Every structure is written in C-alpha cells, then in structure tokens.
Amino acid sequence: MPPPQAVISGNGDERRTLVVIFLRGAADGLALVPPVTDDHYYRARPRLGIAAKDAVKLDDRFALHPKLRALESAWGDGDLAIVHACGTEDQTRSHFEAQDLMEHGGVVAGGWLGRYLRTRPVESRGALACVAVGKALPECLLGAPAVTVMQSLEEFSIAGRTPAFGSQLERLYAMQRGQLGAAARDTFEALVRIEAMRTTTYQPGNGASYGRDEFAGGLSQVARLIKADVGLEAASIDLPGWDSHFAQQGQVEGLAGRLADGLAAFRRDLGARMATTTVVVMTEFGRTVEENSAFGTDHGRGSALWVMGGGVRGGKVHGAWRGLAPENLERRGVLEGYGDLPVLNNYRNVLASVLTRQGATAQGLAEVFPEFALEPLGLFGA
Amino acid sequence: MAGAGAVVVAGSGCGRVKDDVTDLRRWIGKPTAPPLAATLTPPSAKEIDAVSHVVNRLTFGARPGDHARVAAMGVDAFIEEQLAPQEMKDWICERVIRHEFDTLADPEGTLFPRKADESDPLQQLFPAMKDRGARVGHLYEFKDKVLLDELTRATVLRAVLSERQLYEVMVQFWSDHFNIDPSKAEAKWLKAADDRDVIRAHALGNFREMLRASAVSPAMLWYLDGRVNRRVKPEDKPNENYARELLELHTLGVHGGYTQQDVMEVARCLTGWTVRDRKKFFRGRVEFRKFEHDDGAKRVLGVEIPAGGGARDLDRVLEIVVAHPSTAQHVAEKLCRRFIADDPPAAAVAVTAAAFAQSGGDIPTTLRALFATAEFRAPEVRGGKFKRPFHFVVSALRATNAETDAAKPVVDYLVRMGHAPFRYTTPDGYPEAASHWQSSLLWRWNFASALAANGIKGTNVEADKLRERLGGDEGLMATVLGRRASDDERAAYQESGAGLALLLASPAFQHC
Numbered sequence: 001m002p003p004p005q006a007v008i009s010g011n012g013d014e015r016r017t018l019v020v021i022f023l024r025g026a027a028d029g030l031a032l033v034p035p036v037t038d039d040h041y042y043r044a045r046p047r048l049g050i051a052a053k054d055a056v057k058l059d060d061r062f063a064l065h066p067k068l069r070a071l072e073s074a075w076g077d078g079d080l081a082i083v084h085a086c087g088t089e090d091q092t093r094s095h096f097e098a099q100d101l102m103e104h105g106g107v108v109a110g111g112w113l114g115r116y117l118r119t120r121p122v123e124s125r126g127a128l129a130c131v132a133v134g135k136a137l138p139e140c141l142l143g144a145p146a147v148t149v150m151q152s153l154e155e156f157s158i159a160g161r162t163p164a165f166g167s168q169l170e171r172l173y174a175m176q177r178g179q180l181g182a183a184a185r186d187t188f189e190a191l192v193r194i195e196a197m198r199t200t201t202y203q204p205g206n207g208a209s210y211g212r213d214e215f216a217g218g219l220s221q222v223a224r225l226i227k228a229d230v231g232l233e234a235a236s237i238d239l240p241g242w243d244s245h246f247a248q249q250g251q252v253e254g255l256a257g258r259l260a261d262g263l264a265a266f267r268r269d270l271g272a273r274m275a276t277t278t279v280v281v282m283t284e285f286g287r288t289v290e291e292n293s294a295f296g297t298d299h300g301r302g303s304a305l306w307v308m309g310g311g312v313r314g315g316k317v318h319g320a321w322r323g324l325a326p327e328n329l330e331r332r333g334v335l336e337g338y339g340d341l342p343v344l345n346n347y348r349n350v351l352a353s354v355l356t357r358q359g360a361t362a363q364g365l366a367e368v369f370p371e372f373a374l375e376p377l378g379l380f381g382a
Numbered sequence: 383m384a385g386a387g388a389v390v391v392a393g394s395g396c397g398r399v400k401d402d403v404t405d406l407r408r409w410i411g412k413p414t415a416p417p418l419a420a421t422l423t424p425p426s427a428k429e430i431d432a433v434s435h436v437v438n439r440l441t442f443g444a445r446p447g448d449h450a451r452v453a454a455m456g457v458d459a460f461i462e463e464q465l466a467p468q469e470m471k472d473w474i475c476e477r478v479i480r481h482e483f484d485t486l487a488d489p490e491g492t493l494f495p496r497k498a499d500e501s502d503p504l505q506q507l508f509p510a511m512k513d514r515g516a517r518v519g520h521l522y523e524f525k526d527k528v529l530l531d532e533l534t535r536a537t538v539l540r541a542v543l544s545e546r547q548l549y550e551v552m553v554q555f556w557s558d559h560f561n562i563d564p565s566k567a568e569a570k571w572l573k574a575a576d577d578r579d580v581i582r583a584h585a586l587g588n589f590r591e592m593l594r595a596s597a598v599s600p601a602m603l604w605y606l607d608g609r610v611n612r613r614v615k616p617e618d619k620p621n622e623n624y625a626r627e628l629l630e631l632h633t634l635g636v637h638g639g640y641t642q643q644d645v646m647e648v649a650r651c652l653t654g655w656t657v658r659d660r661k662k663f664f665r666g667r668v669e670f671r672k673f674e675h676d677d678g679a680k681r682v683l684g685v686e687i688p689a690g691g692g693a694r695d696l697d698r699v700l701e702i703v704v705a706h707p708s709t710a711q712h713v714a715e716k717l718c719r720r721f722i723a724d725d726p727p728a729a730a731v732a733v734t735a736a737a738f739a740q741s742g743g744d745i746p747t748t749l750r751a752l753f754a755t756a757e758f759r760a761p762e763v764r765g766g767k768f769k770r771p772f773h774f775v776v777s778a779l780r781a782t783n784a785e786t787d788a789a790k791p792v793v794d795y796l797v798r799m800g801h802a803p804f805r806y807t808t809p810d811g812y813p814e815a816a817s818h819w820q821s822s823l824l825w826r827w828n829f830a831s832a833l834a835a836n837g838i839k840g841t842n843v844e845a846d847k848l849r850e851r852l853g854g855d856e857g858l859m860a861t862v863l864g865r866r867a868s869d870d871e872r873a874a875y876q877e878s879g880a881g882l883a884l885l886l887a888s889p890a891f892q893h894c
Binding site: 024025091092093094095096097132134135136137142147148149151162164165168169171172173175176179180183184187191240241243245246290292293294296298299332 | 610
C-alpha cells in the first residue's frame with residue numbers, strides 16, 4: 001500500500017490495533033477451558049463436564065472445548081494466551097452491572113477503551129481510529145474521541161447527499177457543543193474516508209475463509225480496515241448469547257464453534273500483521289461450578305479471558321489458579337451448596353498488560369482504570 | 383389529533399375484513415394518512431413554549447395542527463385527555479391495525495379477541511381484559527417471522543397514527559421495562575400475547591397488575607427461564623434468572639437493597655410456575671405445578687413467607703416487592719428520565735415516587751404528579767432530551783403527515799439505528815440516555831433525506847402541499863421544529879437545496 005496511513009494519522013509509526021470481543025451473557029469458562037485433570041470438576045458437573053478425551057489438551061491442567069479446535073494452532077504457535085479465574089469484583093451477578101463495571105473499567109463515567117483512546121496523542125486520532133462493529137455503541141467505548149458504529153463498510157454513506165445538503169448540515173452541527181457536536185464531526189469525517197474504500201471488493205489474505213455468520217463477517221470488516229491502513233487503533237465486536245441457564249450443551253457448542261472459526265480465519269487473514277494486532281476476548285462473569293437441574297449453569301464469578309496476537313506470550317495459561325476443590329471456591333449464600341470459581345485475576349490486570357503493549361503509559365493506565373491498584377500480568381515480553 | 387368522525391360499526395365474519403379495508407380507503411383516501419385538522423396554525427414563539435414542550439414529551443412528535451389544538455384546549459386539559467385513553471376515540475388507528483394485520487386482527491380473536499360491544503372504547507383499548515389468556519396457543523399457527531413483522535409494523539403504525547399518544551409512549555416505556563427478546567425459543571410466538579395481555583393491557587393501568595401479568599406471561603416464562611424453575615427432588619436448585627431480573631430490573635432496582643439470598647428465596651417462591659410448550663396439548667398455557675413447587679418456608683426482603691403457600695407464594699412475593707420503597711423510587715427515576723431529563727432531578731423523582739407509592743402503583747396518578755412538577759415544566763429542560771431513534775423516525779413521519787405502511791423499508795432504518803422494536807436481546811430494555819444513541823446520526827440523516835425525497839418505498843410525503851397548507855416555508859419550519867426557525871436554520875434550510883430533509887436531519891429535530 002502507498003502510505004495513506006501517514007496522511008490519515010499524521011505520523012508514520014507502526015500502528016497497533018486492539019480488537020475487543022465481548023462474549024455477552026456470561027460465557028462458561030469451565031466449558032470453554034475445562035480443568036480436565038481436576039476430579040472436582042466432574043463431580044460438580046456429572047452431566048455437563050467436558051471429557052478429557054474429547055477436549056484439546058493445552059497443558060497438564062487445562063484443555064480447550066472440542067469446538068474450539070480451530071484455535072489449536074494459535075495455541076501451538078504460542079500466539080494465544082488464556083487467563084482463567086478472571087473477572088470483576090462485582091458481586092451482584094447481574095449481567096448489566098458486571099458488564100458495566102467491566103466495560104467502564106470501574107465505577108466511573110465512560111468506557112475503559114474510550115478513555116484509553118483519549119490518552120492517545122491528538123494528532124493520531126481520526127474518525128476511523130475506532131470502529132464498533134454492530135448496531136450500537138458498546139459501553140467500553142463510551143467517551144471515545146471518535147468512534148464509528150457500523151455493520152458493514154458498504155452501508156456507510158448518505159443516500160442522495162448533495163454537497164449543498166452536506167455543507168448546510170455541517171454548518172448546523174458545527175454549532176452543537178458537547179457529545180453531539182463531536183459525534184457529528186466524527187460522522188462527517190468517516191463518511192469521506194470510507195467512501196474511498198467502498199469502491200473495491202475484499203479478498204481475505206493467505207487463503208483465509210470467513211464463515212457466513214455475523215461474527216465472522218464483523219471480523220472480516222475489521223481485518224479489512226487494519227490492512228487498509230486507515231489508522232484503526234481499536235475495534236469492538238460482540239458475540240452474544242452465552243447465558244446458558246438451560247440445556248447449555250448445544251448452545252455452548254454453537255457459540256464456541258463460531259468464536260474459534262472466526263478467530264482462526266481472522267488470524268490467518270492478517271498473517272504477519274497479527275504481530276501488531278492484539279485480540280482480547282472477554283465476558284462479564286463465569287458460571288456456577290455446579291450444573292443446575294436443567295442441564296445448564298447459573299451466574300457465577302470467574303471465567304476465562306483470552307489474548308491472541310500482538311506478540312503475547314502464548315501457549316500458556318497465565319495468572320493464579322487454585323482448582324475447584326470446594327474449600328477454594330467462593331461462597332454465595334447459605335443456600336448454595338457448592339460455590340463459584342473465585343475471581344483470582346482481576347480483568348484490569350490483563351487489560352493493563354495489553355494496553356501497555358499498545359503503548360499506554362503508567363499515567364495513562366491510571367486514567368483508564370482509576371481507583372484501582374493495578375498489578376498488570378506479564379502477558380507480553382520476556 | 384382529535385378523532386373526528388363517527389365510530390364505524392363493524393359486522394362479523396371473515397368477509398367483512400376485506401370490505402372494511404376497501405371502505406376505509408375510500409373514506410379517507412389512503413389507508414394510513416389521517417386527515418389534518420382544519421386549523422394548522424404553526425407555533426409562533428422563538429423558543430419551545432409550554433405547549434410544544436408538553437406535546438414533545440407526551441407524544442411521539444407533533445403532527446401539523448397539534449400545537450394549535452393543544453394551545454386551544456390548554457396543556458392541562460391535554461394531559462388529562464392523554465391520561466384517559468379509554469375516553470378517547472381512535473378509530474382510524476384501531477381500524478388500520480385490525481385490518482392490516484392478520485395476527486392482530488384474526489376474526490377468531492387470536493390477538494385482539496373482540497366480543498360483545500365493539501364500539502366500547504375500553505374494549506378497543508383493552509380487549510384482552512375480556513378474554514385474558516384465551517387462545518394464546520393459536521399464535522403457534524403463525525410463522526414466527528410473520529408475528530415479529532406484524533408486531534413491529536403495528537407498533538410503528540400505532541405510534542404514528544394513534545390519538546392515544548401518551549398511551550403509545552407508555553407502551554414503549556413498559557416494553558423496555560419488561561423487555562423480552564422474542565428470538566429466544568418459543569417467545570417468538572408468545573411475545574405477541576405479552577404485548578397484548580401485559581404491556582398494552584396495563585400501560586396506563588396499575589403497575590402491580592402489570593407486574594402480575596408479566597410474571598405469568600408465557601413469553602416471560604420462556605425468556606427468563608421461569609418455565610424451568612422447579613424443585614422436584616430436594617437437591618434441585620431453583621433457576622434464579624427471572625427472580626433476579628424481577629428484583630434488579632422490574633421492581634427494586636440493582637441497588638434497591640436486596641441480597642443474593644433474596645434472589646434465591648424469590649426463585650424458590652416461584653418454583654412450579656411454568657408454561658406448556660408447543661409439543662404438548664394446550665400449548666402456551668401457563669400453569670402452576672404443585673409438585674414442582676418448593677413449599678418450604680421462605681424469607682424475602684425480611685418478610686417471612688410460611689411453608690405451604692403453594693401458588694399463593696407468587697402473589698405474596700409480588701406484594702412484598704411492589705410495596706418496597708425502592709420500587710417506587712426505581713420506577714419514578716426511570717419515568718423522570720424518560721419525561722424530564724437523562725439526569726432526572728431528585729425533587730421530581732421524589733414527588734413521582736410518592737405518588738406511585740400512595741396510589742398503589744396507579745400509573746396515571748403517578749404520571750399526573752410527574753407532569754405537574756416544576757422540574758417537568760421548567761423552560762430549561764425544554765428541547766433538551768435527545769430523541770431515541772424510534773422516536774426520531776416516528777416524529778419525522780408525524781411532522782410531515784406522511785402516509786406509511788411501516789413495512790420493511792422503514793423498519794430497516796430502525797434496525798440500522800439499533801432501535802427496532804422487539805430486538806433488544808437483554809432484559810434491561812433499550813437504554814434511554816442520549817449517550818447511547820449519538821452514534822446513530824448517519825442513519826438519521828439518511829432517513830431524513832430519503833423521507834423528504836419520497837425515497838422510502840411504501841411511505842409518501844406530499845411536501846409541497848404540506849408547505850402550502852402551513853402557509854409557506856416559515857410555517858413548515860415552525861411546525862417541524864416546534865418553534866420559529868433560527869437565522870442559521872432558516873439560511874441552512876434555504877441553501878441546502880433540500881429544506882425539509884435538512885430540518886428533519888437538523889440538531890433541533892433530534893431533540894424533544
């Protein structure tokens with residue numbers, strides 16, 4: 001590519017992109033990354049436990065859900081890291097409270113990713129610095145200096161817009177202060193930039209082939225933006241539907257397959273650019289260690305968080321882990337017999353490590369995660 | 383807005399459906415563009431006046447002539463009119479709904495069972511009251527996509543056409559409050575009944591009754607897993623999904639003072655309530671199975687519920703949570719956020735909460751108190767609410783007196799803006815605050831452009847005729863904006879080459 005990046009970003013730095021994938025509904029970390037050598041696991045889940053013989057072995061403690069097999073090569077190449085027993089300090093076990101806390105990065109206005117982007121130098125900002133793939137702005141991007149919400153690049157234009165109409169609209173929005181004025185400016189800017197990309201069709205690289213589902217489609221849009229060097233710093237995509245209270249096996253299998261296939265295609269498509277692209281996969285909390293009477297699991301605490309690419313020290317499950325023996329679980333009330341997987345690794349310590357790799361300073365991190373004593377996990381570097 | 387003309391008496395039998403549609407079309411010319419009032423005097427104040435403000439907030443946007451009508455009757459009389467929808471005539475809307483939608487107007491009465499006297503407006507508004515829960519199973523005979531499509535279209539059309547505007551606004555409010563994503567399992571058939579029997583039946587009724595209806599709504603039992611909340615063997619644990627949202631979202635609010643233990647105890651109280659699935663006889667029927675109920679003693683929010691309560695545990699729980707002061711506070715806060723400001727003034731919330739508590743959850747009484755607060759009437763809040771996309775789209779259709787079928791082309795715009803009815807996945811419902819919606823500008827501008835240029839299939843605006851009826855450009859601008867245009871707006875309108883589109887896309891029209 002010629003260097004449009006220099007034109008857009010105003011600097012010639014090698015740009016790093018962060019892709020945040022949120023598994024909404026509380027993904028069952030104990031199904032996705034089962035501790036297959038822990039007998040307590042099978043005791044708590046006599047019907048739902050993932051058998052070691054079906055799973056993809058990771059190390060002497062953990063395995064991957066069989067439907068995540070597409071990620072085996074990323075793990076083997078040392079490009080995929082997992083942090084288990086990870087989550088927030090939120091005790092409500094409410095999807096919305098936990099998602100809010102996680103996406104806001106604390107009890108604080110705006111989202112952690114939005115605030116992080118605000119700490120970036122002004123000259124590197126553009127309307128395409130950040131894209132949310134979907135219909136709505138996720139909470140983690142609230143307060144971002146520039147964010148474009150879209151489902152596909154193809155849809156991004158104003159039907160029948162004439163220069164006079166556009167300029168008069170800009171004139172009225174230019175007088176708007178605050179968030180709305182900023183949102184309007186971002187929209188006008190993004191319109192111009194994407195217009196240039198819309199005219200070509202996309203060929204994924206390295207023979208990668210994306211599935212036809214919405215999640216895979218979204219990932220391919222992100223890959224396209226990364227490779228087009230339009231200055232993308234952050235992108236977010238949701239994969240919803242993980243709230244598996246009832247008969248969860250089929251539900252988890254379908255979602256896990258989409259997650260793994262999408263990520264594998266994305267990694268293959270980006271090829272060498274994965275070195276500067278970091279993917280984080282997170283969920284608001286995990287699920288009860290014990291299965292319920294309806295072949296499902298209820299709201300729990302710790303789950304698994306994943307980091308792929310960007311030079312991560314992969315092929316390793318990072319962070320603390322104490323197993324599923326009842327005495328190591330978190331009690332929730334006198335009625336609950338078993339307890340939940342405790343949060344031994346605060347999600348902020350994972351994100352802090354990731355953002356440091358992206359170029360965040362210590363001062364920047366303090367702004368992103370205020371009122372929290374960070375102890376970043378060493379996910380990157382030697 | 384006033385429903386002019388006589389109530390048309392309908393006959394019975396399938397044949398009449400077609401006849402009535404033909405009749406209606408002949409009578410008003412078009413299926414869905416109600417006639418404009420005789421007096422269309424546009425607003426004349428420089429800023430949004432009290433009349434425009436009340437119309438802005440209580441409705442999905444002013445139609446041409448609304449300002450003149452409300453100014454003539456007075457805002458307080460208008461508020462009272464809107465608080466008593468059962469007293470209003472709304473025959474155009476009702477007839478369009480009945481005759482455009484098979485699922486809602488099935489002569490067998492699947493969704494709108496009509497019995498006895500059809501001219502009784504109470505029955506038109508709350509038909510389900512007469513025949514609650516009847517024939518819910520018939521919904522399974524429709525394709526689920528047809529149900530979602532018709533329910534969505536009917537919701538848009540009612541918002542555009544109905545004279546009972548505040549009622550429609552409250553229908554949306556409660557649809558969010560008791561949100562159900564019909565894409566989950568059999569809720570795809572049953573949400574239509576929830577819309578009728580829970581939301582529309584009680585939107586301007588009593589909160590406690592609405593909550594009771596919601597708790598045993600077949601769609602809710604599917605959506606939040608109440609269906610599988612049971613205790614057959616002693617080691618069975620209750621499914622807490624509904625119990626949690628009942629406390630967190632529907633009543634007390636997340637910081638309302640309940641504990642994890644309360645969630646579990648509420649779930650125990652509700653064990654045994656279930657709905658028959660589509661593989662069974664009497665599919666869709668809600669029942670209480672005593673042998674699946676945990677009949678031990680419980681303690682909810684500090685109140686003992688003795689053992690042996692059986693099905694009565696449900697009512698006991700609802701009594702306890704509705705009476706809890708956090709519920710009044712939570713509902714009042716949400717109402718004030720909707721009607722006053724994203725950051726609701728505490729004084730108005732207190733007044734509204736008190737009215738809610740004292741009236742036992744009577745919704746008109748609660749709203750009457752809210753609308754009487756100084757905070758609601760304060761000039762500073764006027765024009766300060768950012769319309770959610772649905773509100774924006776409907777207000778544009780109303781302001782332009784558009785004729786629309788509310789079909790896919792219109793709904794697609796709502797999908798793009800992230801605000802199509804019945805498509806919000808999680809039980810907290812679409813958010814209210816402006817910050818969630820500002821990224822939808824591009825599609826608002828697109829919609830404005832397309833609407834004014836008659837580029838939306840199935841929707842038509844007669845812009846020239848409208849401008850003429852409103853006395854020219856000044857009248858059109860003032861009608862759309864709810865006040866006289868500013869100098870900048872006037873200049874932009876003239877220089878844009880697409881004046882009406884520009885008005886609808888302008889910052890002022892995104893607000894109410």
